[in-house]
Amino acid sequence: MRRAVGYALAALSVFLLIVGVSLGGMDVVWLKASRICLECVGLG
C-alpha cells in the first residue's frame, strides 16, 4: 500500500514538473537563482 502511494506521488511529481515547466517555472527559478539573493546574503 505504502509503496503504491510512493509510486503515485512520484507520478504526481512528474506531472507537476511537466505542468510547472509549461507554466514557465524553469524561468522563474533561473531568474531567482542566477542573481545574488540579497536576503540569503544578509543584505535584504
Add this chain to the structure above:
Amino acid sequence: MAEKRTVIQIFWAALSNGYLAGFRHGRLYDGALKSFCMPGLNCYSCPGALGACPLGSLQSSLATKSGVVYVVGWLFLFGALMGRLVCGWLCPFGLVQEALHKIPLGRKWKRLPGDRILVWLKYVLLALFVILLPLFAVDAFGLGTTWFCKYVCPQGTLEAGVPLALVDSALRSSLGFLYRWKVTILIVVIVFSVFVYRPFCRYVCPLGAVYGFFNKVSLYRFEVDETRCVHCDACRKACPMDLSVWKDPNQMLCIRCGKCKSACPTGAITSGWISRPVRKKNPQRLHVSNS
C-alpha cells in the same frame, strides 16, 4: 557504510558547488542548470552553486506567485523517491554539521533538553517562514519576500554571505544588522553542532520537515524483518538521531544514514528502493487474514 556515505556526501557537496570560478570572482553561475532544483539545502547564491535551492525557490515562487507548481514538483520528486535519504547522503549542510560533530570536544549529545517540543520547531518554521509569510506578507505590489532565507538560514550565510563578503568589497561595505544577525545564527549552529548531532536538521530545517513527511511512503525505505528482530534496541544505541528503528523503521526524523543496519546483531534491518515483503511473526495468522 559510514565511509561510503561520507564519500558520497563530499562528492555531492563538491558537485553541487562545482563552479569554482565563482569563488574567485564573486560572481554566480547563471547557466541553464540553475533552472533545476538540487535535492539538499544548498544556497543558490553560493558563488559555486550549479543548481537552485528547493527551499529558497519555494519561498521565492510563493512570494512572487509564480513557478510554485514547478518547485513543488521537485520537492515531491525528491521526497517520493528518497524521503530523508537526501538529508543523510546529499545535503551539504548536513555534511558540515557532521564534520563539526567529529571535533573531539566535550560531551556529545543526541538530543537537547526539551527535545519533544523543539522537534516541532521545524514544522512551525515551514508553515510560517517558508509558506505563510512569503505568501501573505506582501508589499504594495503584492510581492512577498523569502523569510526563512532572510532571517534564519545559516547555510545561506555560510555558502553565500561569507564568501561573497570576502571577495566583493562593495558588498562588504553595505553589510549591516541583518548580516550580523545571520552570522550570529550561523555561529550558534556551528557551536551546537560540535556537541549535538545535526541540531539544525533535527530542530530547524524546513526542508528536512518536508522530506520527513515522505519518509513513510518514499520508494527508498527501511524495513525490519520481525522474525529476526530480537528487540535489543541496538539500533537505537547506534542511531545518531536516537530512534528505535525496530519500532518504526521509517520515522519522520530518520535521515537514513544506515548506522542501524550495521549495528543490528541479527541483520534484521534492510533498506532499498524496492521493498521486500516483511515476514510477520505469526505466519499462520497472516495466512488466515489473506484467505
